[in-house]
């Protein structure tokens with residue numbers, strides 16, 4: 720998609736200074752069909768290099784990623800609005816999304832393009848009895864699952880990112896962010 724398409728449907732309350740920092744980048748990734756694909760991400764300008772490097776490393780190690788499509792994609796819209804649940808249910812990996820945190824009112828790090836979610840179906844968000852997306856299970860034995868020694872987690876954590884699998888109050892295995 721084009722830069723304009725990547726922001727089609729952007730919530731009207733998204734501040735201009737946040738939008739202006741976002742970059743639409745193209746990444747290559749290895750997928751579950753054992754082929755190399757091309758996808759796109761919207762991410763803060765400061766983090767482009769980290770993300771490009773992490774995807775290069777993941778490709779080298781053939782870590783499978785299901786799909787990488789910006790949240791503005793028509794299949795991730797509900798009533799015209801960007802819908803993270805639809806993206807998660809599609810096992811899609813994405814970064815920028817002007818939204819609040821799951822189950823809360825404060826802005827997510829995704830709202831500033833400073834977080835990325837990878838393979839949500841293999842890497843659920845788990846808080847108490849809530850697991851998202853529906854029917855997802857965390858099992859490090861399964862391909863596409865993030866762990867401490869996964870190539871993406873290692874690469875980004877070494878560059879100052881925080882992985883939601885290391886959090887204690889809740890687990891957000893799909894999520895990596897950098898302040």
Ligand SMILES: [Zn+2]
Nearest residue numbers: 834835836894
């Ligand atoms: Zn996330």
